[in-house]
Amino acid sequence: MSETKHTPGPWTASAMFEGVKPCGHRVIANGYQLAHCNTYGETATLKETEANANLIAAGPALEAEATNILRLFDRDNIPVNQEVRLSGSGIRVFVTYRHADRLRAAIAKAKGE
Numbered sequence: 180m181s182e183t184k185h186t187p188g189p190w191t192a193s194a195m196f197e198g199v200k201p202c203g204h205r206v207i208a209n210g211y212q213l214a215h216c217n218t219y220g221e222t223a224t225l226k227e228t229e230a231n232a233n234l235i236a237a238g239p240a241l242e243a244e245a246t247n248i249l250r251l252f253d254r255d256n257i258p259v260n261q262e263v264r265l266s267g268s269g270i271r272v273f274v275t276y277r278h279a280d281r282l283r284a285a286i287a288k289a290k291g292e
Contacts, residue, residue: 184290184291185238185239185290186208186209186211186213187208187209187239188208188239188240188243189208189239189240190206190207190208190213190235190236190237190238190239191206191207191208191236192204192205192206192207192229192232192233192235192236193205193207193232194229195215195217201218201225202217202218202219203215203216203217203218203219203223203225203228203232204216204225204228204229204231204232204233205232206232206235206236213235214232214235215232216228216229216231216232216235238289241289242286242289242290245282245285245286246286248282249279249282249283249286252279
């Protein structure tokens, strides 16, 4: 997997206002607005714009953790298509090749590959 090309995290979601009236939500990183989800034209509710902004803002953390999970499987030679207990955690995991391939594909899509 390639290096990350996106703006480094953390990304945060916050409300946007038109005067004193809420009009949507935005995603901020390093002091810059990366995205905005608005209600202009009333095509989305404030709850929906908040959920969209939160999902976008979680992107870097989700990508990093998904990558870490795949590295854990690769590093520890955790077998795919077999239930295993993660060392020291008591957590049982069952990952199929399809799950791992989908996770790799999602990470590649997030990275624009």
